[in-house]
Amino acid sequence: MASVFRDSFLQTALAASLIVGAVCAYLGVYVVLRRIVFVGAALAQVSSAGVWLAMCVGKNPSVVSLLLTLGGVAAFSVRSRDRRTTQESLIGVGYAVASALAVLFVAKSAQVEARMLDVLSGNILTVTSAQVWWMAGASAVAVALHALFSKQFVFSMFDPETAQASGIRTGWWNLFFFLILGVIISLAIRLAGTLLVFAFLVVPAVTGLLLSQHLGRACAIAIGAASIATVSVLYASVRMDLPSGPAVVACSFVLLGVAWVVSRFR
Amino acid sequence: MNKKTQCETKAVIMAFEHADLGYGRLSVLTDLNLVLEEGDFLGIVGPNGTGKTTILKAMLGILKPMKGQVRRSPGARFAYVPQRQFMDEVFPLTVMEVALMGRYTLLGAFGRPSRRDRDSVLQCLGHVGIADLAQRPYRVLSGGQKQRTLIARALTAEPRVLILDEPTNDMDIGSEHAIMELLKRLHDEDNITIVMVSHLLNVVANYAKKLALIDGGLRMVGATHDVLSAKNLSDIYEVGVQVAEYGDKKIVLTGGNDG
Numbered sequence: 001m002a003s004v005f006r007d008s009f010l011q012t013a014l015a016a017s018l019i020v021g022a023v024c025a026y027l028g029v030y031v032v033l034r035r036i037v038f039v040g041a042a043l044a045q046v047s048s049a050g051v052w053l054a055m056c057v058g059k060n061p062s063v064v065s066l067l068l069t070l071g072g073v074a075a076f077s078v079r080s081r082d083r084r085t086t087q088e089s090l091i092g093v094g095y096a097v098a099s100a101l102a103v104l105f106v107a108k109s110a111q112v113e114a115r116m117l118d119v120l121s122g123n124i125l126t127v128t129s130a131q132v133w134w135m136a137g138a139s140a141v142a143v144a145l146h147a148l149f150s151k152q153f154v155f156s157m158f159d160p161e162t163a164q165a166s167g168i169r170t171g172w173w174n175l176f177f178f179l180i181l182g183v184i185i186s187l188a189i190r191l192a193g194t195l196l197v198f199a200f201l202v203v204p205a206v207t208g209l210l211l212s213q214h215l216g217r218a219c220a221i222a223i224g225a226a227s228i229a230t231v232s233v234l235y236a237s238v239r240m241d242l243p244s245g246p247a248v249v250a251c252s253f254v255l256l257g258v259a260w261v262v263s264r265f266r
Numbered sequence: 267m268n269k270k271t272q273c274e275t276k277a278v279i280m281a282f283e284h285a286d287l288g289y290g291r292l293s294v295l296t297d298l299n300l301v302l303e304e305g306d307f308l309g310i311v312g313p314n315g316t317g318k319t320t321i322l323k324a325m326l327g328i329l330k331p332m333k334g335q336v337r338r339s340p341g342a343r344f345a346y347v348p349q350r351q352f353m354d355e356v357f358p359l360t361v362m363e364v365a366l367m368g369r370y371t372l373l374g375a376f377g378r379p380s381r382r383d384r385d386s387v388l389q390c391l392g393h394v395g396i397a398d399l400a401q402r403p404y405r406v407l408s409g410g411q412k413q414r415t416l417i418a419r420a421l422t423a424e425p426r427v428l429i430l431d432e433p434t435n436d437m438d439i440g441s442e443h444a445i446m447e448l449l450k451r452l453h454d455e456d457n458i459t460i461v462m463v464s465h466l467l468n469v470v471a472n473y474a475k476k477l478a479l480i481d482g483g484l485r486m487v488g489a490t491h492d493v494l495s496a497k498n499l500s501d502i503y504e505v506g507v508q509v510a511e512y513g514d515k516k517i518v519l520t521g522g523n524d525g
Binding site: 032033035148149151152154155157158159161162163164165166167168209212213214215218 | 423
């Protein structure tokens with residue numbers, strides 16, 4: 001297997017995939033536990049719309065994507081007090097509007113249309129080492145911040161009322177978590193595409209949660225599952241000329257299936 | 267009782283002064299005047315949707331009064347035991363991890379739980395009789411064990427006041443009795459002031475020493491034996507209620523003579 005990864009562009013692709021997979025899998029455990037899986041999808045879609053918008057108007061895709069994603073974060077993190085609607089419905093609206101905008105931007109620009117598949121399914125093989133360093137730095141900061149304040153995040157999610165009574169500002173911590181998530185999604189999409197980022201946020205996390213009754217171990221298993229899927233699929237995609245993003249999703253799903261079977265027999 | 271004892275007054279821990287409580291513009295309780303004193307075992311009862319939980323939220327500082335004031339004694343530490351049904355059990359947390367959350371308020375924003383914190387949590391788990399469950403996943407516990415975990419979590423904050431919302435909801439009578447005896451022990455032996463909301467009148471009647479009847483406002487507050495009468499309960503529940511005594515126990519029954 002090592003011989004396959006001798007080429008520097010493959011090493012870069014491998015590093016990018018491993019970093020994106022690990023950070024998304026780690027945050028994904030909290031996304032799944034917080035029951036905001038659809039936020040991941042919606043933020044990924046908003047971020048993609050930002051990339052396409054930037055291409056249409058000739059601006060920096062990373063900056064526009066990040067700004068739009070932060071707007072999505074601000075909107076989705078607010079817990080609606082209006083009993084006639086739900087937070088979920090707001091996220092659904094965001095997802096639908098972002099998807100529609102993306103199609104409109106694509107329709108308006110031939111350049112965008114040509115790169116549409118890359119943004120959707122990702123082309124990890126064309127990633128530059130500068131992008132990898134940015135992603136690595138952002139991921140390290142995100143995980144460090146999350147780990148540093150994990151007690152506030154977990155308490156706010158598990159029992160918001162008591163957390164609030166204990167002086168923890170649950171609204172702010174909620175927003176902070178969404179911010180971390182938004183920044184990571186926005187950066188990761190530029191490397192791995194909407195489909196793979198969303199899959200990394202959900203599938204390895206579910207694998208970890210199926211196999212462990214302990215939060216820390218569930219995170220470790222999720223990161224491990226994302227890494228196994230990444231390495232094995234990159235190897236296979238080079239050998240068999242497969243699109244890497246969808247292949248990683250398929251492999252992650254196989255690992256999830258194995259985890260489900262194992263969890264049944266334990 | 268000598269003159270000195272008669273004149274002794276208990277320290278006031280919290281006082282609602284002409285407080286209106288509610289959500290947004292919706293007022294749930296108006297002109298609330300209620301005093302919580304050191305050593306109280308206060309039961310808050312009333313029909314559904316009349317503001318019992320709203321009072322608890324105001325006591326905890328989660329809800330600010332729309333009008334009037336809620337005064338707290340400086341330094342008084344409150345701990346909360348919510349309805350256990352509100353915990354999100356999808357979280358893979360051990361009993362120890364859940365109980366440790368009670369220490370967070372003492373740790374500050376950046377503090378990490380130390381060995382001393384863990385020892386303190388183990389001691390609290392032992393105090394409520396579940397030290398052997400410390401490493402068990404919280405979500406696999408029985409209702410009574412979960413309630414004990416949440417009480418232990420509250421105790422780890424070393425509180426002066428324990429505030430409980432429906433602590434024996436959906437429990438069988440064995441678990442209900444055990445939890446109430448635990449609360450009685452915490453009150454009697456550890457001198458913890460207790461406030462509990464419950465719709466189970468038979469539970470509150472036999473443990474609370476002071477009762478507050480709530481129905482859109484404070485209808486009555488006082489010693490349980492003074493407040494717990496057929497007339498008072500019939501008035502606020504709008505159904506015939508009888509209060510009987512069986513040995514040293516009080517029994518609240520519905521039906522019979524209306525009012």
